[in-house]
Amino acid sequence: MKTIVICSGGLDSVTLAHKVAVEGALARLVSFDYGQRHKKELDYARGCALRLGVAHDVVDITAVGRVLTGSALTGGEPVPEGHYAEDTMRITVVPNRNAIMLAVAFGVAAAEQADAVAAAVHGGDHFIYPDCRPAFVEAFEAMQRHALDGVAQIALYTPFLRLSKADIVREGARLGVPFADTWSCYQGGARHCGRCGTCVERREAFFLAGQEDPTPYDDPDYWIDACRQHQARQRS
Numbered sequence: 001m002k003t004i005v006i007c008s009g010g011l012d013s014v015t016l017a018h019k020v021a022v023e024g025a026l027a028r029l030v031s032f033d034y035g036q037r038h039k040k041e042l043d044y045a046r047g048c049a050l051r052l053g054v055a056h057d058v059v060d061i062t063a064v065g066r067v068l069t070g071s072a073l074t075g076g077e078p079v080p081e082g083h084y085a086e087d088t089m090r091i092t093v094v095p096n097r098n099a100i101m102l103a104v105a106f107g108v109a110a111a112e113q114a115d116a117v118a119a120a121v122h123g124g125d126h127f128i129y130p131d132c133r134p135a136f137v138e139a140f141e142a143m144q145r146h147a148l149d150g151v152a153q154i155a156l157y158t159p160f161l162r163l164s165k166a167d168i169v170r171e172g173a174r175l176g177v178p179f180a181d182t183w184s185c186y187q188g189g190a191r192h193c194g195r196c197g198t199c200v201e202r203r204e205a206f207f208l209a210g211q212e213d214p215t216p217y218d219d220p221d222y223w224i225d226a227c228r229q230h231q232a233r234q235r236s
Contacts, residue, residue, distance in 0.1 A: 001025040003116040003157060004109050006101055007056075008032075009044030011182040011202060012120035012160065015172035019159065020118055021052045022175060027114055028055040032101050034094065035065035037079075038188030047181055059104055068095050079186045081195040081222075083204075083230035098131035099140065102156070106144050110152040122160040122168060124201060134161055165205035173211050180214040194219035200226045 003020050007013040007029040020026040029052075031045040042058055049056030098121070105117045125132035141156040148154060160168055172179060184202045185192040192199050194217030203223035206213035 001116055002027045002112075002114045003118050004105060004112065004114050005029050005118045006031070006105050006120070007045045007048060008120075009041035009046075009048065009183050010120075010198075011172065011177075011179060011184055011205075012122055012165070012168055014044065014048045014182045015168050015175065015177050016118055016120040016160065017048050017052060018175045018177050019171065020157075021054075025116070026052060026054055027112065028057065030105050030108055031056065031058045032104070033058055033060050033062055033065075034068070034097065035062040036094075036188075038183065038186050040188050041183040044181060044183040051178075051181075057108070061100065061104070064100060065094070068097070079196045081200075081226070082197060083200055083226045096131065098129070098136075102140055103144075106148065106154055109154045110148055113152070114154065116155040116157045118157040118159075120160055120168075121158055122165060123162050124165045124205075137161060164208075165201055166208035169205045169209035169211050173209070179206075184215075189218070192217045195222045195226075199223070 001023075003025040004027055005013065005017045005020055007017050008031060017026065017029060029045060029049045031042050033039060033042060045058075046056055098119070102117065102119065108114075109117050121132040121137065130136060137156060137158050144154060144156070163171075169179075183192075184198040186196045186198050187193045192202070192215050194200075194203070199217060200223045202215065203213060203217070203220070204227055
């Protein structure tokens with residue numbers, strides 16, 4: 001199975017790349033520059049490709065990203081702080097982002113005569129991002145069967161679809177993923193901020209997985225209160 005992995009440089013997609021490599025199917029990594037404020041994540045994707053010894057393509061869709069307005073990841077709106085599953089995190093949605101990236105990746109896969117495209121969508125994304133949910137994944141794969149009918153047969157590989165972030169950390173630890181060489185923070189500063197939704201989710205996932213988090217954070221303890229406040233709101 002020749003597989004192309006969509007890799008942002010984050011913990012989830014880098015773990016997925018290592019998983020596919022161990023399974024003996026990794027062909028190349030594809031990343032996307034869509035004008036995200038945390039563009040430095042692409043450096044970590046590049047490092048992952050070098051480490052695994054595969055080709056790496058960065059597809060420039062910044063022109064598309066400029067018209068996908070309203071997201072804190074591509075516009076001037078501040079990145080919200082707090083727990084990842086709070087309603088305030090919806091401002092980080094980039095409309096149709098995964099659908100756009102997957103469509104391009106499937107085109108690359110068809111051109112490369114690959115058998116599958118792998119994406120690291122996971123259970124923790126379902127609340128916020130509609131294009132990370134099982135219904136979307138099933139519908140997108142069905143759409144691609146029609147789009148490439150008679151041209152190619154390409155599967156959509158999403159092994160983390162119903163797993164939690166903590167599950168992914170456990171899998172990454174099993175695979176020997178160098179977690180310090182991954183980037184999650186939406187702020188894109190010199191270090192992980194420790195306060196944005198993805199930083200809080202990352203800290204919580206390592207804690208729940210019982211794994212040491214090697215990531216340096218500007219505010220390493222903020223996640224504790226953020227999780228406590230979220231749990232209190234869930235109970236009320």
